[in-house]
Structure formats: structure tokens, C-alpha cells
Amino acid sequence: NxxxxxxxxxxxxxxxxxxxxxxxxxxxxxxxxxxxxxxxxxxxxxxxxxxxxxxxxxxxxxxxxxxxxxxxxxxxxxxxDQDEITRVTLIGVGNLGTAFLHYNFMKNNNTKIEIAFDHNPDKVGTEVGGVPVYHIDELEGRLNHDIPVAILTVPASAAQGITERLVKAGIKGILNFTPARIAVPDHIRVHHIDLSVELQTLVYFLKNYPLTEDTK
Ligand code: ATP
CATH class of the missing domain: 1.10.10.10 (Winged helix-like DNA-binding domain superfamily/Winged helix DNA-binding domain)
Structure with a gap:
């Protein structure tokens, strides 16, 4: 304490x-x-x-x-952990986004998804995994330079436009799960995780570079 x-x-x-x-x-x-x-x-x-x-x-x-x-x-x-919890926002409450909202990131580190955005009227106004989902139009007003990290789980076509808005709203780091390579100013950090590429790469390596007991 x-x-x-x-x-x-x-x-x-x-x-x-x-x-x-x-x-x-x-x-x-x-x-x-x-x-x-x-x-x-x-x-x-x-x-x-x-x-x-x-x-x-x-x-x-x-x-x-x-x-x-x-x-x-x-x-x-x-x-x-007495260091402050890092507040995170998530954009795009689709299949992947929904999974993240249900996942308890606090188990392993002190980050917390606090607020989510989507443009689908069926999702706006709901809570997913205890996190409120707001309309994407409210992004700037709700983030208000208070949240440093965003998780991007929208379709690739929406990624760049939303990224620019996130930067204006004071986001410092983006975890990009879309296949899009997004452009950001120098002071913004982007980590890109393309799950289907990762999976394909694993399968490719399994086929072409099988591990044997001695090269492991
Ligand atoms: P589902 O189709 O079940 O919602 P999905 O992951 O297959 O999930 P995607 O098309 O990848 O769907 O979209 C992910 C989420 O991003 C969806 O909830 C969608 O409503 C949302 N979305 C798409 N475009 C935008 C946008 N421009 N702004 C905000 N949210 C968006």
C-alpha cells in the first residue's frame, strides 16, 4: 500500500x-x-x-x-502497479474488437480499455464487456486528450481516416490490428499486428522450415 x-x-x-x-x-x-x-x-x-x-x-x-x-x-x-493505470480506447467493435473488450488485460499489466467507438447504430449505446460504445462522431469530444493509447480494429479502409482523428485527439500510441499500413506523425508510435499475416507466416514456416530436434 x-x-x-x-x-x-x-x-x-x-x-x-x-x-x-x-x-x-x-x-x-x-x-x-x-x-x-x-x-x-x-x-x-x-x-x-x-x-x-x-x-x-x-x-x-x-x-x-x-x-x-x-x-x-x-x-x-x-x-x-501503483503507477497509474494506462487508459486505452478501442475503435471498431466487430468480432475482434468485441473479443478484446471481453479480455481482461488487467490480469497481466496495468492497462484498461475504458471507452470504445463504432459507427454501427446497433452497437452505439451498448456496453461490451463493461465498456461503453459511443458513436465514432463523438471521438474527439470523448477522448479529449485524456487517453494515450488506441487499439484499432476497424476495416482497413477506415484505418487511415480514423488514425488522423485519433492523433488530433491526443493519442500517443496505436496498436493497429488492421492490415492497413497507417501513416502517422513522428511523435506517434504504431505497433502493427496483422493476425492473418502472422498465421500465414507460421503455416509457411511449418511447411518449408520444419523444426527438427537438433535445430530447435
Ligand atoms: P462484424 O461484421 O461482426 O461487426 P467484423 O470484425 O467482421 O465484425 P469489420 O467489417 O471488420 O467487422 O468491422 C469492424 C467494426 O468496425 C465493426 O463493428 C464496424 O461497424 C466498425 N466500423 C467500420 N467502419 C467504421 C468507421 N468508419 N468508423 C467506426 N467504426 C467502423
Whole structure:
């Protein structure tokens, strides 16, 4: 909680994301404990500093056992997640958009789809996965430079026009699920995910470059 976090010195807090990333990797590899020496080598912080840092996290390393990875991870998540939740908008409540609105992104990271837009009168005014759907005409007024990220799940033909409006409405990053290559000003970041291309590529590689036990 807030009170606990304020007790952590700033120098310690700065190392937190570093620790977090390394421990997350360990956990993904199925490791449940780690020694301060291993940590020290991996994150290049001397082990005395690590022990002092970790005592602020309420984690006491045991001799011959080390630190409990899961305990530390849950502490880090709580502390780091106090960073504000990033608000996200979604444009195009079709099949893919609807799936995203039902998906709980909060499970794995601190982003939240708060508002969606579509031009289909059957969808406007409804809620999908708890997210209100507004008419695309209301985009500028509703976003109001308050939301930094947009997910684009409209047909390719609508992508560029909507992108330009999103930029004017203060969006900084776009996750583009349309097949269209969209043009944006330099200060806007676009990540493009074309699911059908990804799928085709996988199938192509399976056929032409099959994995064998030794090239894996
Ligand atoms: P469905 O046809 O079941 O709605 P879909 O994913 O096959 O889903 P698409 O044609 O890809 O449909 O459109 C995705 C969504 O984008 C639809 O809900 C559609 O109403 C919406 N849409 C299309 N053009 C625009 C636009 N110019 N502005 C806002 N929303 C749009």
C-alpha cells in the first residue's frame, strides 16, 4: 500500500524494475528461489545492497535457501502497479474488437480499455464487456486528450481516416490490428499486428522450415 511504498528509499525504488524483470524471468523458468549472489551477478548490484534493498521489501533471505521468488514478485507487482493505470480506447467493435473488450488485460499489466467507438447504430449505446460504445462522431469530444493509447480494429479502409482523428485527439500510441499500413506523425508510435499475416507466416514456416530436434 501507499504507506509501505513511501518507506522505500528512492535509490532502492530505482532498482525495483531491474529486480522485477530478473525475478519474472526466473519465475517463468519455474524457479522458486534465488540467492543474493545469483541476483547480484545478474543485475550487477553488490549483494550487500541487494540484502539491504530486500529488507525494505519485507523479504529476508534464508541461509542456504535464498529468497522466495513468488513473494518478491507479488511485492513488486503491488508496488509497481501503483503507477497509474494506462487508459486505452478501442475503435471498431466487430468480432475482434468485441473479443478484446471481453479480455481482461488487467490480469497481466496495468492497462484498461475504458471507452470504445463504432459507427454501427446497433452497437452505439451498448456496453461490451463493461465498456461503453459511443458513436465514432463523438471521438474527439470523448477522448479529449485524456487517453494515450488506441487499439484499432476497424476495416482497413477506415484505418487511415480514423488514425488522423485519433492523433488530433491526443493519442500517443496505436496498436493497429488492421492490415492497413497507417501513416502517422513522428511523435506517434504504431505497433502493427496483422493476425492473418502472422498465421500465414507460421503455416509457411511449418511447411518449408520444419523444426527438427537438433535445430530447435
Ligand atoms: P462484424 O461484421 O461482426 O461487426 P467484423 O470484425 O467482421 O465484425 P469489420 O467489417 O471488420 O467487422 O468491422 C469492424 C467494426 O468496425 C465493426 O463493428 C464496424 O461497424 C466498425 N466500423 C467500420 N467502419 C467504421 C468507421 N468508419 N468508423 C467506426 N467504426 C467502423
Amino acid at each position: 501507499q504507506g509501505d511504498q513511501h518507506k522505500i528509499p528512492q535509490a532502492t525504488a530505482k532498482r525495483l524494475p531491474l529486480y522485477y524483470r530478473f525475478l519474472n524471468n526466473l519465475s517463468n523458468q519455474g524457479k522458486t528461489r534465488v540467492s543474493s549472489r545469483e541476483l547480484s551477478e545478474a543485475v550487477k548490484v553488490d549483494s550487500a545492497t541487494i540484502r539491504r534493498d530486500f529488507s525494505y521489501f519485507g523479504a529476508l533471505g534464508k541461509k542456504g535457501y535464498g529468497y522466495n521468488v513468488n513473494y518478491l514478485l507479488s511485492f513488486f507487482r503491488k508496488t509497481l
